[in-house]
Amino acid sequence: MEPVSTEHVTAFRRFNRYFTRRIGVLDDHYLGQDRPLGEARLLFEIGDGASLRELRSRLGLDAGYLSRMAKTLQAQGMVRLSAHPRDHRLRMIELTAAGRVEVKEQNRRASAAAAGLLEGLSAPQRAELTEALATARRLLRLAGITVDLVDGAAPDARACLDGYAADIDERFPEGFDKSDLVRPQEVSGDAGAFFVAREEGRPVACGALRRLEPGVGEIRHVWVHPDARRLGLARRLLDALEREAAARGFTVVRLDTHAALTEAQAMYRACGYTEIPRYDDNVYAAHWFEKRLSPAP
Amino acid sequence: MEPVSTEHVTAFRRFNRYFTRRIGVLDDHYLGQDRPLGEARLLFEIGDGASLRELRSRLGLDAGYLSRMAKTLQAQGMVRLSAHPRDHRLRMIELTAAGRVEVKEQNRRASAAAAGLLEGLSAPQRAELTEALATARRLLRLAGITVDLVDGAAPDARACLDGYAADIDERFPEGFDKSDLVRPQEVSGDAGAFFVAREEGRPVACGALRRLEPGVGEIRHVWVHPDARRLGLARRLLDALEREAAARGFTVVRLDTHAALTEAQAMYRACGYTEIPRYDDNVYAAHWFEKRLSPAP
DNA sequence: ATATCTATTTGACTTTAGTCAAAGGTCGCG
DNA sequence: CGCGACCTTTGACTAAAGTCAAATAGATAT
Numbered sequence: 313m314e315p316v317s318t319e320h321v322t323a324f325r326r327f328n329r330y331f332t333r334r335i336g337v338l339d340d341h342y343l344g345q346d347r348p349l350g351e352a353r354l355l356f357e358i359g360d361g362a363s364l365r366e367l368r369s370r371l372g373l374d375a376g377y378l379s380r381m382a383k384t385l386q387a388q389g390m391v392r393l394s395a396h397p398r399d400h401r402l403r404m405i406e407l408t409a410a411g412r413v414e415v416k417e418q419n420r421r422a423s424a425a426a427a428g429l430l431e432g433l434s435a436p437q438r439a440e441l442t443e444a445l446a447t448a449r450r451l452l453r454l455a456g457i458t459v460d461l462v463d464g465a466a467p468d469a470r471a472c473l474d475g476y477a478a479d480i481d482e483r484f485p486e487g488f489d490k491s492d493l494v495r496p497q498e499v500s501g502d503a504g505a506f507f508v509a510r511e512e513g514r515p516v517a518c519g520a521l522r523r524l525e526p527g528v529g530e531i532r533h534v535w536v537h538p539d540a541r542r543l544g545l546a547r548r549l550l551d552a553l554e555r556e557a558a559a560r561g562f563t564v565v566r567l568d569t570h571a572a573l574t575e576a577q578a579m580y581r582a583c584g585y586t587e588i589p590r591y592d593d594n595v596y597a598a599h600w601f602e603k604r605l606s607p608a609p
Numbered sequence: 610m611e612p613v614s615t616e617h618v619t620a621f622r623r624f625n626r627y628f629t630r631r632i633g634v635l636d637d638h639y640l641g642q643d644r645p646l647g648e649a650r651l652l653f654e655i656g657d658g659a660s661l662r663e664l665r666s667r668l669g670l671d672a673g674y675l676s677r678m679a680k681t682l683q684a685q686g687m688v689r690l691s692a693h694p695r696d697h698r699l700r701m702i703e704l705t706a707a708g709r710v711e712v713k714e715q716n717r718r719a720s721a722a723a724a725g726l727l728e729g730l731s732a733p734q735r736a737e738l739t740e741a742l743a744t745a746r747r748l749l750r751l752a753g754i755t756v757d758l759v760d761g762a763a764p765d766a767r768a769c770l771d772g773y774a775a776d777i778d779e780r781f782p783e784g785f786d787k788s789d790l791v792r793p794q795e796v797s798g799d800a801g802a803f804f805v806a807r808e809e810g811r812p813v814a815c816g817a818l819r820r821l822e823p824g825v826g827e828i829r830h831v832w833v834h835p836d837a838r839r840l841g842l843a844r845r846l847l848d849a850l851e852r853e854a855a856a857r858g859f860t861v862v863r864l865d866t867h868a869a870l871t872e873a874q875a876m877y878r879a880c881g882y883t884e885i886p887r888y889d890d891n892v893y894a895a896h897w898f899e900k901r902l903s904p905a906p
Numbered sequence: 907a908t909a910t911c912t913a914t915t916t917g918a919c920t921t922t923a924g925t926c927a928a929a930g931g932t933c934g935c936g
Numbered sequence: 937c938g939c940g941a942c943c944t945t946t947g948a949c950t951a952a953a954g955t956c957a958a959a960t961a962g963a964t965a966t
Contacts, residue, residue, distance in 0.1 A: 316724040320735045324723050325636075327742040332633040334809075335625060335749065348952055365913060377954060379915055401913045401962050426621050427613040432752035437841075438617045441752075444744035445624040451738040452632065455729035512631075544734075645922055662943065674924060676945055698932045698943045 335429075342421045346414070351381050355390060356415060361406035363396060390414060454543045457511045459552050464496035464506045464520070472508055472518035476535035483572050484596060492596070494532055498522045504529075505556045509536075509545055516540040519549035521557055521565070524591075529562040534576070546576075550583055558608040565605060568597035577601075632726075639718045643711070648678050652687060652712060658703035660693060687711060751840045754808045756849050761793035761803045761817070769805055769815035773832035780869050781893060789893070791829055795819045801826075802853045806833075806842055813837040816846035818853055818862075821888075826859040831873070843873075847880055855902045862902060865894035874898075 343352040350373075357367055368378050382405055385391045390411035396402035407415065430438055462469050473493050481488040499506040504522035508515050517536040524530040531553050536545045557565050566588070569576050577599055581587075585601035592600075640649040647670075654664055665675050679702055682688045687708035693699035704712065727735055759766050770790050778785040796803040801819035805812050814833040821827040828850050833842045854862050863885070866873050874896055878884075882898035889897075 316727045321723045323739045336629040336633045426618045430613045441748040442617050442620045444741045447741040
């Protein structure tokens with residue numbers, strides 16, 4: 313990938329400094345005025361309940377430290393602690409009514425502060441800011457997402473395929489049967505490839521490549537988690553799959569799509585795929601596409 | 610001013626949370642790995658030397674706390690402390706060679722981290738991100754700038770007029786004589802008005818209004834500090850001045866500009882001003898403008 | 907059933923961050 | 937010259953944040 317120009321690094325760091333100094337501090341300030349910041353953050357992070365283990369990794373805290381904070385909050389009547397129904401090693405933590413009130417109040421304050429800040433802008437400027445922030449967030453998220461080749465049987469691969477199956481089962485009028493997914497061995501090792509995209513460690517998208525016939529690969533199960541859509545992830549997966557296909561000596565890749573997935577069809581067209589006649593007997597497919605690859609360098 | 614919609618508040622807070630959690634922490638992390646964060650920040654803030662007093666107000670630290678940190682850094686050979694040449698109450702602090710090396714190293718690390726993050730994006734995406742961040746920063750700065758009516762003799766007003774005079778003295782081929790500035794009493798109380806824009810407490814722009822003849826006001830000395838240009842501040846000042854003029858019952862405001870200030874002329878035209886014949890004997894003026902005001906509500 | 911791993915709790919710390927007040931120079935002004 | 941304002945230093949604290957290791961109890965694999 314091309315090197316990052318210092319101009320972009322400088323601009324990014326300038327924003328970073330400005331934002332954390334001027335805005336970022338705000339949140340902590342409002343959060344921390346009633347109790348130690350650590351406790352306030354913890355309270356805030358609980359949401360609709362979580363395990364201590366989860367919070368520990370989310371907030372990056374020491375186990376002992378967290379245990380003590382949870383105890384303090386419990387003593388203050390802010391949270392309820394209980395054992396996990398199935399795994400008695402885990403402790404579940406959830407907000408009590410009083411805890412929810414406090415979180416709500418914190419939210420109210422932070423929102424009021426944000427509104428106070430935005431008040432200095434005209435309506436069109438606010439809209440411009442909102443859009444710029446949305447763009448920045450989208451790109452920053454995208455920048456942090458990694459796309460890796462994994463074994464088709466890896467847990468993250470299975471998690472994605474489960475998400476995919478559940479997703480399209482809902483979208484296809486005729487439903488979708490999980491047994492129609494690719495088998496792990498079809499997309500592992502020499503037979504094919506499976507890519508998983510991860511955001512902060514969590515799998516959020518996938519795509520599979522398998523050998524269809526000599527020189528021809530097939531792309532399947534390109535899926536993006538609902539929370540990670542509209543970031544341009546599908547294109548990035550497609551790109552990874554095509555590179556992999558070219559590296560494996562395929563000169564052509566094909567894929568099919570369901571009639572209901574019109575956005576997907578538009579994306580394939582935009583990525584250089586052209587519609588071809590039916591090449592398989594996939595009962596879900598209504599459109600078939602093909603793309604000729606330039607050979608790997 | 611119109612109320613801030615919850616949509617904008619939500620979007621802003623979403624970004625805020627995401628950014629501070631994911632990116633903002635980065636800088637502190639890299640800063641704080643060799644020494645306590647407070648010390649590291651202090652070291653960073655010294656730059657090309659400063660007084661303890663200045664650092665204290667910039668970083669919002671307790672005097673005793675700062676004094677101790679400075680002593681620690683001195684003991685480590687990172688800074689040199691000395692008395693202010695003229696005011697022996699102040700202590701000056703500056704980096705030693707070792708201190709400069711450390712600051713440089715911290716900068717290198719933070720830049721490397723930023724570059725690593727941006728690496729996940731394509732070149733056009735990086736450009737898009739840079740632009741979105743620049744837009745966001747511009748608008749956030751603007752949102753934090755207040756415009757207030759002050760007495761023409763107030764220190765902030767004088768500071769702005771000094772900046773204005775120095776600025777145009779450099780830009781006008783014939784120079785500029787400070788005695789041609791408005792006198793404080795012309796723009797105070799019933800006689801006129803003086804507005805100062807402040808960013809984080811510091812005056813960054815100004816504009817004056819004085820009575821020219823019955824029903825006619827004159828706008829003078831609209832100036833924006835070089836660091837605060839391209840934010841749309843001049844328009845905001847003009848707006849404040851016009852409102853004030855309307856509130857005082859003026860139906861028309863006039864102003865003149867120097868031939869060299871072509872951007873200003875363009876702005877006045879864009880804000881509804883039309884060029885008129887010479888109305889005064891200002892030796893610096895080459896263009897005269899006028900705007901009819903709608904009466905105050 | 908045994909060993910191994912995992913999640914949490916507890917005790918015993920340390921470091922960092924920050925506050926408050928008293929005290930000692932230094933400056934500017936009347 | 938004397939007074940008040942200003943900046944800094946020092947002593948004496950406190951609270952928050954975080955670390956480390958041992959102990960405990962439940963889950964999992966063999």
